[in-house]
Amino acid sequence: MGTPQTREKREGRFAALYNDAYADVLRFVQRRAGPHRAEDVVHEAFLVAWRRFDDVPAGMDDARAWLFGTARHCLLNDQRSQSRRGALEVRIAEVTKEITESEDDLVAFHVDLSRAWHQLRPEDQEVLSLAIWENLPSPQAGRVLGITAAAYRIRLYRARLALRRVLKHTTSTAFHPEYSVTEQLT
Amino acid sequence: MKTDTHLNALRALDPAPLAATDPTARLRSEARLQQILATDTTSGPHRQPRPVRRRVLIASAAAALLVGGIVVADVVRPSGPGATAEAAEVLNNAAAATIQTSDPVVGSGQYLKIDTTAVYAAGVLLGDAGGDRRTVEWLDKSSDHLYVPADQTAEWIWNREARIPTTFFSEEAKAEATKYQQSQAGDPIRTGELLRAPGGNFYGEQARLFAGMPLLEGVKTLPRDPQALLDIIRQRGKQGRPEAETLEAIAEALATGVVPADLRAALYKAAALIPGVTVVDRQANLDGKVGTAIGIEHPDRETRMDIIIDPATGLLIGERVVTLTAGKTSFPAGTATAWTSVQTSVVNSAP
Numbered sequence: 001m002g003t004p005q006t007r008e009k010r011e012g013r014f015a016a017l018y019n020d021a022y023a024d025v026l027r028f029v030q031r032r033a034g035p036h037r038a039e040d041v042v043h044e045a046f047l048v049a050w051r052r053f054d055d056v057p058a059g060m061d062d063a064r065a066w067l068f069g070t071a072r073h074c075l076l077n078d079q080r081s082q083s084r085r086g087a088l089e090v091r092i093a094e095v096t097k098e099i100t101e102s103e104d105d106l107v108a109f110h111v112d113l114s115r116a117w118h119q120l121r122p123e124d125q126e127v128l129s130l131a132i133w134e135n136l137p138s139p140q141a142g143r144v145l146g147i148t149a150a151a152y153r154i155r156l157y158r159a160r161l162a163l164r165r166v167l168k169h170t171t172s173t174a175f176h177p178e179y180s181v182t183e184q185l186t
Numbered sequence: 187m188k189t190d191t192h193l194n195a196l197r198a199l200d201p202a203p204l205a206a207t208d209p210t211a212r213l214r215s216e217a218r219l220q221q222i223l224a225t226d227t228t229s230g231p232h233r234q235p236r237p238v239r240r241r242v243l244i245a246s247a248a249a250a251l252l253v254g255g256i257v258v259a260d261v262v263r264p265s266g267p268g269a270t271a272e273a274a275e276v277l278n279n280a281a282a283a284t285i286q287t288s289d290p291v292v293g294s295g296q297y298l299k300i301d302t303t304a305v306y307a308a309g310v311l312l313g314d315a316g317g318d319r320r321t322v323e324w325l326d327k328s329s330d331h332l333y334v335p336a337d338q339t340a341e342w343i344w345n346r347e348a349r350i351p352t353t354f355f356s357e358e359a360k361a362e363a364t365k366y367q368q369s370q371a372g373d374p375i376r377t378g379e380l381l382r383a384p385g386g387n388f389y390g391e392q393a394r395l396f397a398g399m400p401l402l403e404g405v406k407t408l409p410r411d412p413q414a415l416l417d418i419i420r421q422r423g424k425q426g427r428p429e430a431e432t433l434e435a436i437a438e439a440l441a442t443g444v445v446p447a448d449l450r451a452a453l454y455k456a457a458a459l460i461p462g463v464t465v466v467d468r469q470a471n472l473d474g475k476v477g478t479a480i481g482i483e484h485p486d487r488e489t490r491m492d493i494i495i496d497p498a499t500g501l502l503i504g505e506r507v508v509t510l511t512a513g514k515t516s517f518p519a520g521t522a523t524a525w526t527s528v529q530t531s532v533v534n535s536a537p
């Protein structure tokens with residue numbers, strides 16, 4: 001047990017982390033769990049963070065990655081009762097007219113992308129999401145999945161190849177952007 | 187990161203875009219923050235609802251018998267940079283006895299069963315954020331049963347019983363505890379649950395020996411040389427932490443109940459190298475068992491971390507955290523605000 005003073009300090013530091021990271025962790029979970037259960041999972045993740053506050057990394061980026069990883073564990077635990085898969089499916093926005101008000105081609109491409117997304121393995125969806133929507137550099141993204149930055153980069157490379165392969169087979173439109181998989185990943 | 191067109195297009199298909207955040211979520215999140223801050227926790231990393239962090243090993247009766255006539259041959263340094271001579275003697279004797287004991291043998295298909303009784307501080311935070319806030323605390327007691335398979339990478343089973351408020355130092359604490367207990371009726375952390383996890387990784391978290399050291403890896407790879415072991419334990423902790431937390435890490439490792447004898451002995455000897463570790467009580471009573479308490483004060487928490495050893499056998503009886511300053515918490519000075527004691531046995535089946 002801490003004294004009231006140390007408890008207060010701890011609470012202050014925790015509240016700062018909570019306020020900084022809450023929206024990001026919520027969005028991370030919403031992408032994987034849908035809105036109905038998301039707030040409960042976020043609550044669970046922060047509860048773990050509070051109980052294990054000494055283990056939470058000090059830097060904000062690392063702390064956020066730690067929280068993502070913890071939230072992911074909570075979700076995986078839920079999922080385990082249904083299946084033994086070690087990866088989480090990631091949702092994608094429903095393509096509606098609001099997303100694009102420009103060319104029909106782009107709308108059609110979004111539809112294709114969305115369709116292709118659903119054909120990807122959850123493992124591929126996860127690494128793509130960490131790069132695109134969570135926008136994490138490789139070391140932090142790897143930490144979320146419990147793998148090294150190098151292993152994450154390899155998985156990301158493969159996921160992008162998979163996306164390209166699936167798109168090739170599902171694309172129904174003339175919108176074929178030039179695609180390169182050789183660029184430097186951070 | 188240089189991106190390509192596909193990835194850019196995907197960016198626009200974020201299923202949880204920033205703008206879509208429900209405006210009432212903010213209010214709910216603040217309420218939930220207060221709930222979290224009101225839950226019981228302590229600064230120590232092993233005060234959590236996880237199995238392996240709060241185990242205290244009491245070896246089987248068979249193991250205890252084996253150490254009966256052992257002559258302690260360890261050299262005790264009369265003075266040195268570590269614990270007091272008296273504490274070092276107790277710890278080094280315990281180490282010498284430990285390496286002479288046999289760990290209970292868990293055959294194929296059998297389990298090492300670890301029955302734990304544990305007491306924790308719990309409390310609620312009253313008042314408004316930013317206003318006059320105070321905590322009301324009491325002690326919870328729980329017992330649970332962990333089944334560790336012969337192959338420790340296989341599935342562990344943890345039968346957690348309910349945490350029941352048992353010790354109160356005021357009528358208000360008793361009333362708040364009752365209220366809190368009722369409010370948590372749906373929370374398996376408090377009501378108990380039966381869990382299964384390969385390698386003891388319950389709640390999706392990797393089982394650990396102490397902060398920064400996965401359990402199975404630590405058991406296998408940690409050095410048995412006391413100084414090298416102590417160096418690693420210190421390195422894995424936060425820089426500049428008080429030595430009380432080094433002893434806490436050692437207690438946490440010992441308390442897992444799955445540390446083999448050679449590593450237990452090395453942990454005792456490593457504790458003997460920690461400056462400030464003293465003998466605090468020759469007749470310390472933990473859950474009805476009497477032993478020698480070795481402890482060190484934590485300068486910030488105003489607590490003392492103790493490990494309690496049976497001086498006759500070198501067996502670890504338990505661990506406890508004692509609050510030292512009256513009025514600093516709602517507990518009287520001298521209260522053991524957390525302790526664990528454990529009984530181990532080998533069984534043929536698990537739930």
